[in-house]
Amino acid sequence: MAVSGAILFLYVVAHMVGNLKAFAGAGALDDYGVFLREFLSPVLGYGGFLWVVRVVLLLAVVLHMVAAVQLARRARKARPVSYAHRPKVQGSYAARTMRWGGVIIALFVVYHLLDLTAGVLNPNGVEGAIHANVVADFQRWYVVLAYTLAVVALGFHLRHGLFSALRSLGVASARRAAAVRGTALGVAVVITVGFLVVPFGVLFGIVR
Amino acid sequence: MRYTLRVWRQRGPEESGGLVDYDVDGISPDMSFLEMLDVLNERLVLDGEEPVAFDHDCREGICGMCGLMIDGVAHGPERATTTCQLHMRHFDPAEPIVVEPWRAAPFPVVRDLMVDRSALDRIVEAGGYISAPAGAAPDAHAVPIPKADADAAFTAAACIGCGACVAACPNGSPMLFTAAKATHLGLLPQGQPERLSRAEDMLTAQDDLGFGGCTQTGECTLVCPKGIPLETIATLNHDVLTAALRGR
Amino acid sequence: MSCSDYTNYSEGEPIADTRAPDGPLETRWERRRFAARLVNPANRRKLTVIVVGTGLAGGSAAATLGELGYNVLSFCYQDSPRRAHSIAAQGGINAAKNYAGDGDSVHRLFHDTVKGGDFRSRESNVHRLAQVSTQIIDQCVAQGVPFAREYGGLLDTRSFGGAQVSRTFYARGQTGQQLLLGAYQALSRQIHAGTVRMHPRTEMLDLVVDDGRARGVVVRDLVSGEVSTHLADAVVLATGGYGNVFHLSTNAKGCNTTAIWRAHKKGALFANPCYTQIHPTCIPVSGEHQSKLTLMSESLRNDGRVWVPERAGDPRAPRDIPEQERDYYLERLYPGFGNLVPRDIASRAAKTVCDAGRGVGPGGLGVYLDFAEAIERLGRDTVSARYGNLFEMYQRITDEDPYEVPMRIYPAVHYTMGGLWVDYDLRSTIPGLFVIGEANFSDHGANRLGASALMQGLADGYFVLPAVIGDYLADGPFGPVPPTAVEDAEDEVRQGIAALLAVDGDRTAESFHRELGRLMWELCGMERSEEGLRKALEQIPQLRGEFWRRVKVTGAGGQLNQELEKAGRVADFLELAELMCLDALHRTESCGGHFRVESQTAEGDARRDDDAFSYVAAWEHTGGAPVLHREHLEFTAVRPSVRSYK
Structure with a gap:
């Protein structure tokens, strides 16, 4: 769980940084798309690098989900009779929404791929014209809303995911507990904000 | 009333x-x-x-x-x-x-309200101890232990084994119980020789007994009557991971 | 069931401890260990030892015997061996390490213990205890007990219960818990290794004696209700004290006398049953419903001042009573030691002022322990650092804030020094029956010093018993026990259970326990008089008779039945209580925890009578009037003197 999560996390960070190119003008984002396709092309061929990344991500997602399903199943087996009276658990909101949050994010990813990778659901839908596709998307308030909900869910997922992964990997000792808590929250906030500035930038006409 | x-x-x-x-x-x-x-x-x-x-x-x-x-x-x-x-x-x-x-x-x-918690005893039996036969011990002052380590070991050792952590955990995991023991003994110099095998053996026993897996929801530490900190779990994980990496 | 005549007794042959070597005290233990026969390691696994109880004594004994290679069967009534009541000891454990460099030594610990026991303990045993004490600390540290340490990394010690040296090792206020978990872990290791077979939720209900030897125990599985027998070559009882005869005590709810009482009825002598320790600083009873009393560490008396209103029945709140209308009676009566006088003296003084109508709180059974002066002198933070957790505990129970309102405390039964008689090798008078820890009588005389109970339990379990049990087992394995002996013992137990279920009366076992406790507290508690004890000896058989006519036990024997468990224990307490009162009646002197009003000085201090009572009173069960066997006590290294704390 922690290892696959870490891979996905690194990808999310790279993705967010890439997105910010949108603020550098229309050419920048499209050029970045071309760069990714050309990256290591002498070895992997045009677009080869992206396919490698996609395969790795797919594997990580599958492993992440398998582990999640396994944990959920073990949990159910470990408590065959549930409590008759059980108020909602008292721990953090992020911790107790991991499973449903994960499902929301997975559904979003499907939509997101159909929208901006395959272009099927995109109002513009021209391959390679990334900037134009993005702008076309986020001029519609309901798309922005959908993205916002998903990104916030991602933020919560990362907040507990990071915190938990650091523990699972044994990084967090008792002495570094507060630091770990703070770091997990900080990183989750930065990523959430980092993803949201682009859609809202478009919506409010800062990115054209 | x-x-x-x-x-x-x-x-x-x-x-x-x-x-x-x-x-x-x-x-x-x-x-x-x-x-x-x-x-x-x-x-x-x-x-x-x-x-x-x-x-x-x-x-x-x-x-x-x-x-x-x-x-x-x-x-x-x-x-x-x-x-x-x-x-x-x-x-x-x-x-x-x-x-x-x-x-x-x-x-x-x-x-009625009475449950069989002997599974917790099985976890300790799997390795929650330091092997020290009576009579073989060196003088108690032979190895000084920094006060901070002794205090931290005590905090973990305060666990009373009531099982509230398992009861509260949405996953039905006894991780806080196991981690408290691993941390208590793992922080002391006397506990070092068996530190990695202890962590690994107790965790294996815990999984074999049919408990759920830990997802760090923190419910356990909220209901723990002795306030065993969640960080003990990181210490246990660290030892288990180290044991795995060293190919034990 | 039996209604015997306990107001009378007859004299039997004196007994002697025949196992302690003569000669210099300092080398007795070494010489005894050398003289004790050993069992070949290959033969040890052919020998089975039963250990009943998993507290400090039983847990450490089972673990150590398992480690030595014996085949060990261990029993406890709790759901796990880790829960035995040793876990609740707060203060600490004494050891003659002299780490503080303040002049402590084995001899000084020995001397203090004999003196503290008011010269009613056996010198050779106490000296061995002091010798072994240093090894206990080494052992516990090696197995990971997180004792308190100083910044230099060395072990911290404190002075405890008025001792003049700093010899008490501690782990915050949870020393008993940490020591017990150490023993439990050692035991767990042996269970894993297969040398110890653990039987939790199992209660011993009788001893199997065959051909004059203890050969096993009849037990009831508390979950299934099944009665069965386990046989062995030796039986070790480590079943703790019988303070719960008073119903309200600091003991756990389940603590009981059944194992030692039934062994007594099978022939083991019961020594000094009247020696009871009453702890002065407990949270007072708040009402009829009270199920147990909670101890507050004695260390509170280091800074708290004990007082009551000058005027009886003063209705004012404590803070409204001006300084000159308060009676700091311990400081007034004992200017030398003040609030730090030993437990028995502090307890009795509290009773005296409450009897005079000056007690405070519900029912007038309490005295103030006031920290106002300490908070002013040291500051709230320092007081909080020293006693914060105790203040919290007090507030949780009473809903009063001790930083603002003085605490209320009252004495409560805490420990019983009496128990089954044992010799130097911890053998009872039944061959093959060993008794260790609080269950025996051996080391504390008439009064136990603070932080010495943990020391004795671990000394017996880790070091003494394993060193001497081989001398007995060297003659084993003993032959098979005839099936009839087993059947007879089991039948007796089954009949006892059936009898309890058959009464089907109209009172709960708990109500009888409460009534017995009140009677004992009143008539055989902090102060005993001939008149009161005779009254008790009249009333106890009546109460017992009523119990067997009116007790109501629901459910059946062949199931989990907590009412049945309770009723069985109360039935045994109803018998033991009588022996305690008889012992208290016959000992017309005051000594340690036993205070006879007829034997006091003009100032109201205890007056010991060494000429008449320098002996251990070991009682034999006959079914009729008990027989008294005296073990004469000789003091060669410590001269008996009068304890004075003026």
Whole structure:
């Protein structure tokens, strides 16, 4: 769980940084798309690098989900009779929404791929014209809303995911507990904000 | 004062159980929760009914024998408190109180509110000790231990093995219990030779016993009567990971 | 069931401890260990030892015997061996390490213990205890007990219970818990290794004696209700004290006398049953419903001042009573030691002022322990650092804030020094029956010093018993026990259970226990008089008779039945209580925890009578009037003197 999560996390960070190119003008984002396709092309061929990344991500997602399903199943087996009276658990909101949050994010990813990778659901839908596709998307308030909900869910997922992964990997000792808590929250906030500035930038006409 | 209780009654592990309503009268705010159950039980006996079975012993919050799910919270509404140290002054007589046993597959119900927690003993037996035969010990001052380490070891060692962590965990995991033992012994110089094997063996035993896996929800530490910190889990994980990487 | 005549007794043959070597005290233990026969390691696994109880004594004994290679069967009534009541000890454990460099030594610990026991203990045993004490600390540290340490990394010690040296090792206020978990872990290791077979939730109900030897135990599985027998080559009882005869005590609810009482009825002598320790600083009873009393560490008396209102029945709140209308009676009566006088003296003084109508709180059974002066002198933070956790505990139970309102405390039964008689090798008078820890009588005389109970339990379990049990087992394995002996013992137990269920009366076992406790507290508690004890000896058989006519036990024997467990224990307490009162009646002197009003000085201090009572009173069960066997006590290294704390 922690290892696959870490891979996905690194990808999310790279993705967010890439997105910010949108603020550098229309050419920048499209050029970045071309760069990714050309990256290591002498070895992997045009677009080869992206396919490698996609395969790795797919594997990580599958492993992440398998582990999640396994944990959920073990949990159910470990408590065959549930409590008759059980108020909602008292721990953090992020911790107790991991499973449903994960499902929301997975559904979003499907939509997101159909929208901006395959272009099927995109109002513009021209391959390679990334900037134009993005702008076309986020001029519609309901798309922005959908993205916002998903990104916030991602933020919560990362907040507990990071915190938990650091523990699972044994990084967090008792002495570094507060630091770990703070770091997990900080990183989750930065990523959430980092993803949201682009859609809202478009919506409010800062990115054209 | 008069309270309405909804108590889980179950004759044995194989039989089905259910919540039964009781009214108990003459409860004073200074009574502990268990003393309130004593009052109910004395009345039941005099009425010729079998009393509600529940585990308890020291009644001063240290033996770890008592433990009830009270209104869905392990050991009830007060933080850092065992059921025997919980007093009736914290309850509103207008609200019925729901009392259930710990629920986890490795904790089968023995009767009513009493469960079999011997799975926790199995975890300790798998490695929760330092091998030190009587009579073979060097002088106690042979190895000084930094005060901070001794204090941290004590904090983890304060676990009373009540099982509230398992009861509260949405996954039914005893990770906090296991981690407390691994941390207590792993922080001391005497515990170093067996540190990695201890962590690994206890974790394996825990999984084999049918407990759920830890997802660090933190529910455990919130209900722990001794406030064992969640960070102990990181210490255990660290040792298990190190053991795996070293190819043990 | 039996209704015997306990107001009378007859004299039997004196007994002697025949196992302690003569000669210099300092080398007795070494010489005894050398003289004790050993069992070949290959033969040890053919020998089975039963250990009943998993507290400090039983847990450490089972673990150590398992480690040595014996085949060990261990029993406890709790759901796990880790829960035995040793876990509740707060203060600490004494050891003659002299780490503080303040002049402690084995001899000084020995001397203090004999003196503290008011010269009613056996010198050779106490000296061995002091010798072994240092090894205990080494052992516990090696197995990971997190004792308190100083910044330099060395072990911290404190002075405890008025001792003049700092010899008490501690782990915050949870020393008993940490020591017990150490023993539990050692035991767990042996269970894993297969040398110890653990039987939790199992209660011993009788001893199997065959051909004059203890050969096993009859037990009841508390979950299934099944009665069965386990046989062995030796039986070790480590079942703790019998303070719960008083119903309200600091003992756990389950603590009981059944194992030692039934062994007594099978022939083991019971020594000094009247020696009871009453702890002065407990939270007072708050009402009829009270199920147990909670101890507050004695260390509170280091800074708290004990007082009551000058005027009886003063209705004012404590803070409204001006300084000149308060009686700081311990400081007034004992200017030398003040609030730090030993436990028995502090307890009795509290009773005296409460009897005079000056007690405070519900029922007038309490005295103030006031920290106002300490908070002013040291500051709230320092007081909080020293006693914060105790203040919290007090507030949780009473809902009063001790920083603002003085605490209320009252004495409560805490420990019983009496127990089954044992010799230097911890053998009872039944061959093959060993008794260790609080269950025996051996080391504390008439009064136990603070932080010495943990020391004795671990000394017996880790070091003494394993060193001497081989001398007995060297003659084993003993032959098979005839099936009839087993059947007879089991039948007796089954009949006892059936009898309890058959009464089907109209009173709960708990109500009898409460009544017995009140009677004992009143008539055989902190102060005993001939008149009161005779009254008790009249009333106890009546109460017992009523119990067997009116007790109501629901459910059946062949199931989990907590009412049945309780009723069985109360039935045994109802018998033991009588022996305690008889012992108290016959000992017309005052000594240690036993205070006879007829034997006091003009100032109200205890007056010991060494000429008449320098002996251990070991009682034999006959079914009729008991027989008294005296073990004469000789003091060669410590001269008996009068304890004075003026």
